[in-house]
Amino acid sequence: MPLKEKKTLFQIQIYYLKEGSRNLNFSLYIAKRYLFSLSSNNAINIITIIAATGVVVGSLALFIVLSGFSGLKDFSLQFTNIFDSDLKMFPSEGKTISFTEAQKEQLKGIAEIEAFSEIIEERIFIQFKGKNDIAYIKGVDTNYVRVNPVDSIIISEEWLSPNLNEVVIGYGTSNKLALGARDYVNLLEIFVPKPGTGQINTLDPSQDFSKEQVVVSGIYFVNEELNSKYVFSDIDFARRLLSLDSTKVSSLEMKLVAKANEEQVREKLTAIFGENVEIKNRIQQNDALYKMLNTENVAVYLICTLVMIIALFNVIGSVIMMILDKRKNIKTLFNMGVTLKNIRKIFFLQGALMTVLGGLLGIILGVIVVWLQLQFEFIHITPTLPYPVKLKAINIFIVFATISILGLLAARIAASRVRGSLLE
Numbered sequence: 001m002p003l004k005e006k007k008t009l010f011q012i013q014i015y016y017l018k019e020g021s022r023n024l025n026f027s028l029y030i031a032k033r034y035l036f037s038l039s040s041n042n043a044i045n046i047i048t049i050i051a052a053t054g055v056v057v058g059s060l061a062l063f064i065v066l067s068g069f070s071g072l073k074d075f076s077l078q079f080t081n082i083f084d085s086d087l088k089m090f091p092s093e094g095k096t097i098s099f100t101e102a103q104k105e106q107l108k109g110i111a112e113i114e115a116f117s118e119i120i121e122e123r124i125f126i127q128f129k130g131k132n133d134i135a136y137i138k139g140v141d142t143n144y145v146r147v148n149p150v151d152s153i154i155i156s157e158e159w160l161s162p163n164l165n166e167v168v169i170g171y172g173t174s175n176k177l178a179l180g181a182r183d184y185v186n187l188l189e190i191f192v193p194k195p196g197t198g199q200i201n202t203l204d205p206s207q208d209f210s211k212e213q214v215v216v217s218g219i220y221f222v223n224e225e226l227n228s229k230y231v232f233s234d235i236d237f238a239r240r241l242l243s244l245d246s247t248k249v250s251s252l253e254m255k256l257v258a259k260a261n262e263e264q265v266r267e268k269l270t271a272i273f274g275e276n277v278e279i280k281n282r283i284q285q286n287d288a289l290y291k292m293l294n295t296e297n298v299a300v301y302l303i304c305t306l307v308m309i310i311a312l313f314n315v316i317g318s319v320i321m322m323i324l325d326k327r328k329n330i331k332t333l334f335n336m337g338v339t340l341k342n343i344r345k346i347f348f349l350q351g352a353l354m355t356v357l358g359g360l361l362g363i364i365l366g367v368i369v370v371w372l373q374l375q376f377e378f379i380h381i382t383p384t385l386p387y388p389v390k391l392k393a394i395n396i397f398i399v400f401a402t403i404s405i406l407g408l409l410a411a412r413i414a415a416s417r418v419r420g421s422l423l424e
Contacts (some may be wrong), residue, residue, distance in 0.1 A: 027342055031349035034322055044321050051318040052358050054311035059362030059403045060369075062304045066395040067370045069300055071388030073293050077286070079223045083230070084285045085117075085147050085253035087262070089269060090278045095122075096248040097277060106272045107252075112260035115146040120238040121250040125191040125209075126231065128177040135173060137190065138230045139238025147255045156219040157181040162234050166217040172228030174219050187213040190231070195243055212241050305402055312355065312410040319351045319414035330418065340418065348415035355407020363399055367391065 039045050091097045099118065107116055120139035125132065142162055144150070150159055156174075160166040167188065174180065179188060191209040214233070221227060239246065256265060266279050283290055323330070330343055370389050373379060377386035 027345040030346045048318045051314035055358030056362040058308040058311045059359040060366045063366030063399045067389045070390040075388040086256040087254040089252040092278045099249045112265045114255045114257045116254040117144040117147045118249045119251045127189045131177045139235040141235045153220040155221045160217045165214045167214045168218045168232040170227035171221040315410045316414045344415040344418045348411045351411025359403030
């Protein structure tokens with residue numbers, strides 16, 4: 001009798017047995033019928049719906065959380081990266097590097113380097129109208145604006161002009177000292193210890209410090225930490241303040257051309273400067289921040305995975321309830337020659353289908369939600385700042401791999417409940 005004329009699941013099972021289909025196709029067919037067909041027991045139908053919903057919601061939540069964290073990570077790093085060049089070279093020992101004219105010409109000859117800037121950096125003490133603060137002076141040359149995009153962070157007045165006693169301070173420093181830009185009457189005072197003075201003279205400490213007065217030409221805003229960290233100045237001003245000669249720099253910051261080979265650039269820099277320098281890329285300059293963000297990402301993933309594991313207990317319960325409900329069919333299949341292994345495979349595939357299909361549906365819904373947030377920005381952190389999210393293929397893979405592995409394990413546990421005692 002043709003398959004289309006068979007009305008009941010039992011008749012379909014007999015048809016497949018007569019055709020000798022005791023392989024995966026047979027088990028998969030029966031598993032799909034068990035999964036998508038309503039049981040005569042409403043309690044089992046409800047349990048199955050709850051289990052499938054838990055898988056969908058779990059994978060949806062995990063994908064949204066990972067996408068949101070990816071967006072927050074990029075959002076956090078984009079501000080830090082404003083002050084981070086593609087490559088930065090430090091002295092491996094001490095505070096300065098000798099940078100001669102010959103080395104400068106060799107550096108200009110490296111085709112992969114689009115621009116480089118000489119940097120002088122040191123901790124300083126600043127004072128304005130009796131208010132004090134600690135910061136870092138960062139003396140930069142005229143090439144600095146080619147290496148790092150500073151125009152986008154200036155919120156008041158303008159970037160400093162070369163060869164002038166001018167500085168650019170952060171928004172945090174401006175608030176602490178109640179200091180605005182272009183105040184030519186009240187000047188900002190900068191102090192640094194004189195080199196080689198030894199112990200500070202407590203009777204007259206001013207003798208042991210170099211002092212300069214400067215005009216604030218502009219105020220920048222990046223984030224809470226950096227807004228109080230740097231005071232930018234002209235490099236010649238910083239050298240004069242720190243009593244350094246023209247061949248000394250604290251670091252060299254470089255911008256690479258598009259698709260430049262970083263390893264080749266490192267080899268060329270080592271050939272010029274020797275082994276006494278340390279070269280860091282953008283990630284290595286913020287290794288502590290990257291480690292913190294990655295650790296938080298792993299912690300969030302593990303928490304969400306734990307929630308999914310709890311949700312998958314519903315899948316185990318649903319499959320076990322189906323096994324108990326289909327005891328008569330299982331016994332009939334066994335008496336007609338289906339092995340215990342193939343019977344277990346039916347329920348294993350049922351649980352696997354529930355988790356994999358539920359996971360795929362959850363991922364699709366998650367992609368839609370994230371895409372809607374990117375397009376319409378309906379969730380905001382502040383009235384002007386939409387919650388940052390990012391669609392990444394790696395997040396899709398992580399969620400699918402997680403739900404598949406956990407789902408297959410749950411299905412294996414549930415299918416193992418089909419034992420010989422049910423067949424007696």
